Amino acid sequence: MNPDENLNNLATKRLNGEISGEQFRLKLLTASDVKLLKRIAEEFTPHPEVSVPVYQRALELDSRDPDTVVDLGFVHWLCGEDTEARIRLSQAYRLDPGHLKSLLLDAALESDPSRIRKLYASVLETWY
Amino acid sequence: MASLRSGNFSMDLVNIDSSVAAAGTHRRLDRKWESVRGQRFDDRVRLIVHSMDNQPKTPFSRALPPASPAPSTARRQPARAPTWEQQKQILLDTVTKLANVVPKGTNSAGSFFEATVDIENVAGQKVLTTIRWFGYKDGSIVISTAFVP
Numbered sequence: 001m002n003p004d005e006n007l008n009n010l011a012t013k014r015l016n017g018e019i020s021g022e023q024f025r026l027k028l029l030t031a032s033d034v035k036l037l038k039r040i041a042e043e044f045t046p047h048p049e050v051s052v053p054v055y056q057r058a059l060e061l062d063s064r065d066p067d068t069v070v071d072l073g074f075v076h077w078l079c080g081e082d083t084e085a086r087i088r089l090s091q092a093y094r095l096d097p098g099h100l101k102s103l104l105l106d107a108a109l110e111s112d113p114s115r116i117r118k119l120y121a122s123v124l125e126t127w128y
Numbered sequence: 129m130a131s132l133r134s135g136n137f138s139m140d141l142v143n144i145d146s147s148v149a150a151a152g153t154h155r156r157l158d159r160k161w162e163s164v165r166g167q168r169f170d171d172r173v174r175l176i177v178h179s180m181d182n183q184p185k186t187p188f189s190r191a192l193p194p195a196s197p198a199p200s201t202a203r204r205q206p207a208r209a210p211t212w213e214q215q216k217q218i219l220l221d222t223v224t225k226l227a228n229v230v231p232k233g234t235n236s237a238g239s240f241f242e243a244t245v246d247i248e249n250v251a252g253q254k255v256l257t258t259i260r261w262f263g264y265k266d267g268s269i270v271i272s273t274a275f276v277p
Contacts, residue, residue, distance in 0.1 A: 042237040046262035046270035074233050074240050078260050080273035101233065108232040108242065 007031055007040050011050045021049060028057040037061070038068060051075050066095040066102060073105050082109055100126045219271055222247050223261055231263070238264040244277055 014024040031037055041054035055072040062068065073088030086109060092102040100123060107119040222245055231239035244258040261271040 039236065042235045045235060045237055046272050070233075071235055074235070077232075078240055078262055078272045080260065080275055104233045108240070 003031070003033060004036060007036060007054075008043075011040050011044050011054065014050050015044065015047050021053070024050075025053050025057075028053055031057060032061060034058050034061050034065075034068075038071070042071065045071075045075060046078060048075055048079050064095060066092040066099045069095065070099065070101040070105050074101075074108075077105065077108055085109055098122070098126055218247060219259060219274055222257075223259060223269060223271060238262055241269075 010019070010024065010027055013019045014021070019027075028037075037054050037058040041051045041058065044050040044054065052072065052075055055068060055075065058068050059065075059072070069088050069092040073085045073092065076082070076085040076088060085105065089102060089105050089109065092099055092105070096102065103119050103123045103126065107116050107123070110116050110119065223243070226243050226245070229241050229243050231241055233240040239262070240260070241263055242258060242260045244256065246254045247257045248254050256276060257274055258277045259271060260273040261269050263269045
């Protein structure tokens, strides 16, 4: 079985409750392919018991990637954990102040319409 | 009363356990619920509703007022609490009816969405509710959170 199938099977077992969160985290320690970890985390995005530890493992291996930081922030946002999402947003801005995905997460977390407009204007400037 | 309970979490929409409400926190749903998570409710839609620990938001399941007591002379049955299946269906119906919702963000698997809408429960009570969900590229969705903004 290749690493892709291994990690996918492991994630599925965690999703189905066949292994505990602790067992899952321990097994993730052997995973070292950041791209694979990110892909699995993205596939399991709305399942935080899988996606959060996988993103965290990816960040252990490469803590300088703002994309991964923001993707994890979006998982927290999705689950209503806005405080955690803001912590990840701050980390991402520190890594890259004009990071496109960070601007989008910032807008998702913002309640002030005028600031949301400014953020989306920045998104368009960054995009084009 | 039709309801599902998990730890200190009440799935009862209408008649909230006062001790649970006073606790001010909700727990994530337990294994019993997680076993339901992978279930597909139709070809296109999956539904997961989390209830967050220590969240300032009021989860949808706690947002509805208690059922009004029936007049003593009317001998009417008090409003029945919606079952968990009914609650899921309420959220599911709401999201699937929404159109042109712009994603808040995307990744390689799909997009993140949020909408705030009035939801009417089976007791006919309307509750302004924010729903967040993830939409996969194949069209299936996973509702992650529902709370009162």
